[in-house]
Amino acid sequence: MSLTDLLPEVRAALDRLVRLSEPAWQSFAAKLRLRSLSDGEYFLRAGQPAEQIAFVASGVVREYFITAQGSEYNKAFVLPGSFSGSLYDLLMGGFWNVSDPIQHHVQMAHFIKNVSMIGGALIILHFGSGPLSLWP
Numbered sequence: 001m002s003l004t005d006l007l008p009e010v011r012a013a014l015d016r017l018v019r020l021s022e023p024a025w026q027s028f029a030a031k032l033r034l035r036s037l038s039d040g041e042y043f044l045r046a047g048q049p050a051e052q053i054a055f056v057a058s059g060v061v062r063e064y065f066i067t068a069q070g071s072e073y074n075k076a077f078v079l080p081g082s083f084s085g086s087l088y089d090l091l092m093g094g095f096w097n098v099s100d101p102i103q104h105h106v107q108m109a110h111f112i113k114n115v116s117m118i119g120g121a122l123i124i125l126h127f128g129s130g131p132l133s134l135w136p
Contacts, residue, residue, distance in 0.1 A: 013081055
């Protein structure tokens with residue numbers, strides 16, 4: 001399968017997250033690279049800065065972290081048609097270094113809260129404050 005064959009699938013998956021204008025999509029698509037991982041190969045290891053995200057075209061990607069004691073904890077199993085990697089790392093950096101499961105969940109809760117607040121702000125920005133606004 002070639003990158004050109006995958007572009008419509010990547011675009012559809014991205015559109016489920018955010019709709020890009022055609023120029024923004026063209027800029028994004030120009031940065032895409034096709035890469036295959038072998039069984040047991042890592043996309044990103046703890047301590048490495050996140051510099052990319054992946055679109056899973058086939059197979060399953062296991063996302064997990066290892067505690068300081070060496071225990072593995074699954075974060076997710078990413079199926080085809082989904083993105084993998086830490087967008088949060090790309091935006092904020094450092095999140096992958098949290099190995100304590102409790103702190104990991106606390107940081108994840110903060111991240112989800114922040115994303116939802118940004119989403120709400122974008123909705124208001126796009127549609128306006130509406131009839132229930134506190135300001136006329």
